[in-house]
Amino acid sequence: MTTEKSTMAVVFMTVLTAFIGYSLPFPIFSHLFLSPEYGLVSADTTERYRTMLYGGAVAMYPLGQMVGGPLLGRWSDLYGRKKVLQLSLVGTVTGAIIMAAGISTLSIPLVFGGYLLAGLCEGNVVIVQSIASDISSGKRKTKNFALIAIAIELGFVFGPLLGGVLADQTLHPWFGPAVPFWAGAALMAANLLIVRYFLVEPKKKTGGGETPAAGPFEGSQRRTLRQTLLDPALSPFYLVTFFSFVSVFALFSFFAPYLVQVFKVQPGMLGIYTAFSAIPMIVIGLVVGRLNDWVGAAALGIVGHFVLAIGLVLYVLPESINGLIIPFCIAFTGAGVVQVATSLYLSNAAPVGEQGQVMGLYRSVMVVAELVIALVGGVLAGYAAGFPYLAGAVAAVICALLLLWIFRRQAQRRMISSTAGSCTGEL
Secondary structure (H helix, E strand, O other): OOHHHHHHHHHHHHHHHHHHHHHOOHHHHHHHHHOHHHOOOOOOOOHHHHHHHHHHHHHHHHHHHHHHHHHHHHHHHHHOHHHHHHHHHHHHHHHHHHHHHHHHOOOHHHHHHHHHHHHHOOOHHHHHHHHHHHHOOHHHHHHHHHHHHHHHHHHHHHHHHHHHHHOOOOOOOOOOOOHHHHHHHHHHHHHHHHHHHHOOOOEEEEOOEEEEOOOOOOOOOOOOHHHHHOOOOOHHHHHHHHHHHHHHHHHHHOHHHHHHHHHOOOHHHHHHHHHHHHHHHHHHHHHHHHHHHHHOHHHHHHHHHHHHHHHHHHHOOOOOHHHHHHHHHHHHHHHHHHHHHHHHHHHHHOOOOOHHHHHHHHHHHHHHHHHHHHHHHHHHHHHOOOHHHHHHHHHHHHHHHHHHHHHHHHHHHHHHHHHHHHHHHHO
């Protein structure tokens, strides 16, 4: 097995374990806020306030990521991927334990605080994407980024299924609402051990060979986070990322509460539906490399956002849960495409030595989008369960149009440059 393949195998297991642990509480989390019988929110609280409280809780995680993501990415450029990844996982485990304790003691402040700390220390996706970029290029890079996406989606298959079972006290007296949170904390601790003992510090490929990634990469101290964010080659793609993930998180964040509000789905079945949602995204992850080769990165992102928008609009129309199957597949297929496409746009445009910093800012912009849709969507869902989906559809269309504008401008610049070069040659 080559170094690249062995490293990606560890990366795959790291991401898979992390996202199983992260998604274990999903089937019960919305019920804790929306269903008073669980005791976290008092029975005399209005439905609108419970929905807004749920939106606020969901917003804690991206609020933490917004601050922590760029710093962890930059530190991984400066001090090494493995060291910073281990540090971030220690904080994530601590946050998960605090959140689990909050559910066990019915303490909303502990739930909010644990979720915020876990978000601040959530650097695993930023760093493993940087690792994938360090060790691969060209077609291999698209495949490796897709492999990370597949690991995330598989985590969202197994995590909710297991979490739905562990939350159901009728299956075993030891099970209950807090158990998925404790199980998630244990899996995140196992993830830390995987990184500690199996991940080899990646080497950065350069024109002259490979150099260890344990120290600063060339150029890693040249620019501040603000300068990188405002780089004309990068900033349009950060704007695309924002609108893209407003639409993606409109789907992800309000998937569970929509099923609870509209169809009264219970935790066990909610885990099954959540797991099923990952299947279209896994399929896309397996074929996205070929799609990218076939239609190109520009068309891939544009079409993916239009597909996502169509799925989000169709999602609010069915009056029975069986009618959601087709919109469900369309929406999650589009989401799978755009997640890979947006990360590749920025990774490919990142200067040498700033991969971690650029991807950290990517993560930060992404979670700002999650924060915005969590807060705004929580208010919208208080009026109608489908409103967050319609807002997400609008954002997806805006994103597709932005991409169309960006790539047309790039094509025009290349044409002008080519024409100028031809004229100079003739002279």
